[in-house]
Amino acid sequence: MLLTVLELIGIAVFAASGAVAAVRARLDVFGVTVLALTTALGGGIIRDVLLGVHPPTSLRNWPYLLVAGGTGLIVFWFHPHVAKLRRSVLLLDAVGLGLFVTSGTTTALALGATPYAACLIGMTTGIGGGALRDLLLREIPLVLRREIYAVAALAGAIIVAVGHWIGLQKGLVALTGASIIITIRLIALWRKWNAPVARGLEG
Amino acid sequence: MLLTVLELIGIAVFAASGAVAAVRARLDVFGVTVLALTTALGGGIIRDVLLGVHPPTSLRNWPYLLVAGGTGLIVFWFHPHVAKLRRSVLLLDAVGLGLFVTSGTTTALALGATPYAACLIGMTTGIGGGALRDLLLREIPLVLRREIYAVAALAGAIIVAVGHWIGLQKGLVALTGASIIITIRLIALWRKWNAPVARGLEG
Amino acid sequence: MLLTVLELIGIAVFAASGAVAAVRARLDVFGVTVLALTTALGGGIIRDVLLGVHPPTSLRNWPYLLVAGGTGLIVFWFHPHVAKLRRSVLLLDAVGLGLFVTSGTTTALALGATPYAACLIGMTTGIGGGALRDLLLREIPLVLRREIYAVAALAGAIIVAVGHWIGLQKGLVALTGASIIITIRLIALWRKWNAPVARGLEG
Numbered sequence: 001m002l003l004t005v006l007e008l009i010g011i012a013v014f015a016a017s018g019a020v021a022a023v024r025a026r027l028d029v030f031g032v033t034v035l036a037l038t039t040a041l042g043g044g045i046i047r048d049v050l051l052g053v054h055p056p057t058s059l060r061n062w063p064y065l066l067v068a069g070g071t072g073l074i075v076f077w078f079h080p081h082v083a084k085l086r087r088s089v090l091l092l093d094a095v096g097l098g099l100f101v102t103s104g105t106t107t108a109l110a111l112g113a114t115p116y117a118a119c120l121i122g123m124t125t126g127i128g129g130g131a132l133r134d135l136l137l138r139e140i141p142l143v144l145r146r147e148i149y150a151v152a153a154l155a156g157a158i159i160v161a162v163g164h165w166i167g168l169q170k171g172l173v174a175l176t177g178a179s180i181i182i183t184i185r186l187i188a189l190w191r192k193w194n195a196p197v198a199r200g201l202e203g
Numbered sequence: 204m205l206l207t208v209l210e211l212i213g214i215a216v217f218a219a220s221g222a223v224a225a226v227r228a229r230l231d232v233f234g235v236t237v238l239a240l241t242t243a244l245g246g247g248i249i250r251d252v253l254l255g256v257h258p259p260t261s262l263r264n265w266p267y268l269l270v271a272g273g274t275g276l277i278v279f280w281f282h283p284h285v286a287k288l289r290r291s292v293l294l295l296d297a298v299g300l301g302l303f304v305t306s307g308t309t310t311a312l313a314l315g316a317t318p319y320a321a322c323l324i325g326m327t328t329g330i331g332g333g334a335l336r337d338l339l340l341r342e343i344p345l346v347l348r349r350e351i352y353a354v355a356a357l358a359g360a361i362i363v364a365v366g367h368w369i370g371l372q373k374g375l376v377a378l379t380g381a382s383i384i385i386t387i388r389l390i391a392l393w394r395k396w397n398a399p400v401a402r403g404l405e406g
Numbered sequence: 407m408l409l410t411v412l413e414l415i416g417i418a419v420f421a422a423s424g425a426v427a428a429v430r431a432r433l434d435v436f437g438v439t440v441l442a443l444t445t446a447l448g449g450g451i452i453r454d455v456l457l458g459v460h461p462p463t464s465l466r467n468w469p470y471l472l473v474a475g476g477t478g479l480i481v482f483w484f485h486p487h488v489a490k491l492r493r494s495v496l497l498l499d500a501v502g503l504g505l506f507v508t509s510g511t512t513t514a515l516a517l518g519a520t521p522y523a524a525c526l527i528g529m530t531t532g533i534g535g536g537a538l539r540d541l542l543l544r545e546i547p548l549v550l551r552r553e554i555y556a557v558a559a560l561a562g563a564i565i566v567a568v569g570h571w572i573g574l575q576k577g578l579v580a581l582t583g584a585s586i587i588i589t590i591r592l593i594a595l596w597r598k599w600n601a602p603v604a605r606g607l608e609g
Contacts, residue, residue, distance in 0.1 A: 022347070025343075027347055030351065030354060031346075031347040031348060035347060045253070049253070049455055050455070050460065050461050050465065051461060052255065052458065052460030052461075054253065054255030055253050055254060055255075055311075055316055055320045056253060060317065114466065117461045117466045120465045121461060121465060131542075135542070136338070136343065136344060137347075138341060138343060140431075143440055144433055144440055144441060144542060144543075145433065146436075148436065149436065150439070150440050228546075230550055230551065233552075233554065233555065233556055233557060234549075234551060236556070237556050248456070255458065258456050258458075258514075258523045259456060262522075262523045263522070339537075339541070340550075341545075341546060
């Protein structure tokens with residue numbers, strides 16, 4: 001139950017990151033909606049394909065589509081000033097990454113994957129949606145450009161797997177894992193924005 | 204039976220769109236063939252992966268490969284003047300979209316997917332091949348740039364799902380759905396080509 | 407057994423090709439590692455998804471990840487001069503292509519795919535990892551730009567399928583197929599590098 005709520009919040013956040021990136025790329029309302037859907041549902045569909053869940057969960061339950069598409073439309077109408085869009089994508093992406101890595105790892109464990117496989121599938125779930133978003137907009141994916149993107153995802157996935165192994169309450173474990181991923185990413189972004197920029201690559 | 208014929212026509216049309224796009228990108232005969240195959244078979248492979256059909260239909264039946272590869276080669280030898288290639292890709296893409304969305308939706312329904320999931324999988328089948336084509340050529344996919352691309356696909360998928368639900372003849376339903384998608388897309392293209400161009404984005 | 411060794415060598419070689427391409431694109435150590443993993447494991451994951459192996463082999467066995475990630479890190483620390491990187495990617499890609507096409511075809515046959523399907527899945531296994539590498543770095547994939555890339559893969563896959571059909575020893579067949587693919591690709595690269603360059607496209 002808590003897991004479903006976390007997953008839906010993650011979908012809304014990733015949908016928003018896709019929609020903001022699409023607005024920034026000057027797509028129209030339809031392109032924005034499609035990119036919001038792809039970003040939000042892509043990671044979960046990859047997870048279900050890897051785990052053999054047919055058809056994927058998000059294609060069978062209408063709340064997933066509704067949350068993702070609705071968020072995309074809301075962002076389209078009320079998006080912030082263009083100057084702030086780049087930061088918004090990165091902030092939303094950090095939150096979505098945290099929620100998706102932990103819900104992906106938890107789902108994989110619940111479906112019988114080993115802790116090792118569950119960590120990798122959880123990481124793929126979290127990274128996949130954002131990578132699709134960047135690929136479709138012809139940008140090199142964040143996971144290749146940001147120093148501690150994959151490491152943050154790995155840390156959160158390991159925390160979830162260890163938490164399950166020692167039998168802690170699942171919702172608590174998922175929240176802890178997500179918080180750590182989000183914190184690591186936000187610190188990395190904050191340090192970058194406040195650091196002297198040598199390489200002309202900042203946010 | 205009619206469904207298989209529609210699917211093979213859709214494969215030929217999508218293969219032609221991939222081959223024309225590849226000729227336009229100045230690829231050689233091997234690149235043109237590979238892109239024709241990817242565009243033509245990509246959507247169906249994504250559909251089978253989402254539905255859990257292993258191995259995918261088009262990798263088990265040689266007519267699929269033969270039609271796709273043969274069309275690619277024919278286009279390579281007899282392609283129209285370069286100036287007309289952009290329009291050809293868009294026209295062929297419209298026909299392929301119509302045929303693939305409806306055959307994808309029908310296949311998903313036949314394999315027991317709910318109408319809701321079948322619509323989404325049908326749309327993904329139709330959009331997937333063209334998106335792969337554009338991604339491999341480093342273009343932003345049509346579905347993100349063209350206003351009513353996803354909406355046309357959705358309309359056709361819903362018609363097929365409703366037609367099955369009220370028990371109409373399947374071939375007739377598929378043809379109707381495909382015709383509507385193609386008509387919507389052609390009207391959109393025709394209006395764009397004849398409209399005053401404000402944004403420098405026309406065909 | 408021999409097959410697993412061939413597959414792990416293929417993973418190391420493809421990981422190196424991904425890492426070198428990432429160094430060339432000036433990614434940092436984390437980006438290099440992620441691209442090494444994606445290139446090395448991508449083809450096998452696509453193969454397992456097409457064959458319905460859940461979760462994919464490389465996400466269940468730690469040696470795969472260890473070899474791929476370790477190779478990526480080694481390349482990052484000891485990579486050759488930047489001027490030679492382009493050739494290194496192409497040479498490593500040729501070896502990886504040979505090993506992956508034949509191990510992919512053999513795996514598909516062992517899991518009950520028909521020879522026809524096994525050839526196509528083996529080709530996809532070999533081409534997939536490199537295509538992901540190029541897509542993530544925003545380059546048009548080698549398979550679309552190099553004349554006899556797909557043809558070399560096809561030749562090796564057919565040799566493996568025919569070898570199995572007439573009952574030859576599997577390891578021998580795989581080695582022969584891989585050697586032929588690698589030889590074809592190296593000859594093609596060597597001729598290109600030594601030929602007068604008309605089109606400004608050489609390595």
